[in-house]
Amino acid sequence: xxxxxxxxxxxxxxxxxxxxxxxxxxxxxxxxxxxxxxxxxxxxxxxxxxxxxxxxxxxxxxxxxxxxxxxxxxxxxxxxxxxxxxxxxxxxxxxxxxxxxxxxxxxxxxxxxxxxxxxxxxxxxxxxxxxxxxxxxxxxxxxxxxxxxxxxxxxxxxxxxxxxxxxxxxxxxxxxxxxxxxxxxxxxxxxxxxxxxxxxxxxxxxxxxxxxxxxxxxxxxxxxxxxxxxxxxxxxxxxxxxxxxxxxxxxxxxxxxxxxxxxxxxxxxxxxxxxxxxxxxxxxxxxxxxxxxxxxx
Numbered sequence: 001x002x003x004x005x006x007x008x009x010x011x012x013x014x015x016x017x018x019x020x021x022x023x024x025x026x027x028x029x030x031x032x033x034x035x036x037x038x039x040x041x042x043x044x045x046x047x048x049x050x051x052x053x054x055x056x057x058x059x060x061x062x063x064x065x066x067x068x069x070x071x072x073x074x075x076x077x078x079x080x081x082x083x084x085x086x087x088x089x090x091x092x093x094x095x096x097x098x099x100x101x102x103x104x105x106x107x108x109x110x111x112x113x114x115x116x117x118x119x120x121x122x123x124x125x126x127x128x129x130x131x132x133x134x135x136x137x138x139x140x141x142x143x144x145x146x147x148x149x150x151x152x153x154x155x156x157x158x159x160x161x162x163x164x165x166x167x168x169x170x171x172x173x174x175x176x177x178x179x180x181x182x183x184x185x186x187x188x189x190x191x192x193x194x195x196x197x198x199x200x201x202x203x204x205x206x207x208x209x210x211x212x213x214x215x216x217x218x219x220x221x222x223x224x225x226x227x228x229x230x231x232x233x234x235x236x237x238x239x240x241x242x243x244x245x246x247x248x249x250x251x252x253x254x255x256x257x258x259x260x261x262x263x264x265x266x267x268x269x270x271x272x273x274x275x276x277x278x279x280x281x282x283x284x285x286x287x288x289x290x291x292x293x294x295x296x297x
Contacts, residue, residue, distance in 0.1 A: 001296030002259050002267070009297045010044030010070050010268035011037050011287070012213075015243075015280040018272055019049045019073075020116055021233055025275040031061070033280075038065035040284035041292075044266050047072035055099040069100035070266045071155075071185075071211055073108065078139030079132045079163065080111035090143055094152045104211045104265065105147060106185040108157040108164075109136055115161030120229035128163050136163070137176040144181030155185040155210045160193050161232045167196045174205060183208045188249055189215025189241055189271070193222060199253060206261040213270040214254075214291070216247030236272050243271045243283045245290025255295040267295070 016033040017025035030050040037045055045067055052058040062068055074093045076086050094105050112126035128136065140156065147154040156173065158164045164173055174184065184201075186209045191198035202209070218239055225235040244251050258267070269287045273280075291297050 013048030
């Protein structure tokens with residue numbers, strides 16, 4: 001069981017409103033989203049497209065509900081744009097996170113990413129050359145120093161359709177980045193989606209994992225995505241992802257490994273679905289019940 005004094009439980013707003021496909025959940029307001037998060041028993045969340053941009057307004061709304069921001073996605077373009085462009089936007093981003101009391105930032109390299117395109121998620125992924133790997137890893141080390149100087153831990157979100165998706169790509173990135181400045185955002189769903197051994201990745205990098213996404217999958221939907229050469233976003237609409245306890249992943253070993261390693265930080269439910277099909281409050285409650293049973297949180 002996870003230590004309640006060290007591990008906090010959060011949920012992402014992407015189940016209520018989708019940043020990549022704004023029509024999914026367009027009817028759901030920010031106030032409904034954070035109120036239902038709190039009502040379902042979560043204390044942390046990430047940031048969605050309907051959240052107020054003013055830190056004062058946002059913090060007041062979250063404080064009223066006993067919630068706090070624990071992370072917010074940041075897109076890097078270290079392989080396709082000058083480093084300085086990414087750093088400038090990154091500083092603004094982590095300044096906001098610092099104001100909100102967050103301890104980590106999750107970044108994802110979007111240079112040559114196909115996650116937001118109509119391309120087949122299994123057939124068209126970009127494979128980086130040595131020069132691109134050098135740009136990515138050196139850039140991440142620099143951003144890690146910037147984040148560390150601000151009191152924020154830099155973590156990397158491996159993601160379907162991006163240049164760091166597989167276990168081998170995670171290995172190369174982790175081997176060429178500074179453990180003191182750079183950590184991993186572990187996402188069970190994305191590793192399971194592409195057929196990787198998520199427990200291998202978890203165990204290998206457990207000491208560098210600073211943030212955890214709890215995402216479950218529906219293998220029958222993924223098989224259809226693969227067969228029909230669907231894109232990542234088409235797969236989301238079809239229901240590739242769901243909350244822990246509703247899909248194929250057994251999270252008990254994940255929780256056991258986190259507990260054994262004395263993990264400290266957030267574990268966060270992140271399961272983008274069509275809220276018109278999968279009621280976000282219903283699925284938040286389902287996830288909360290499952291995590292209480294399996295992790296003791």
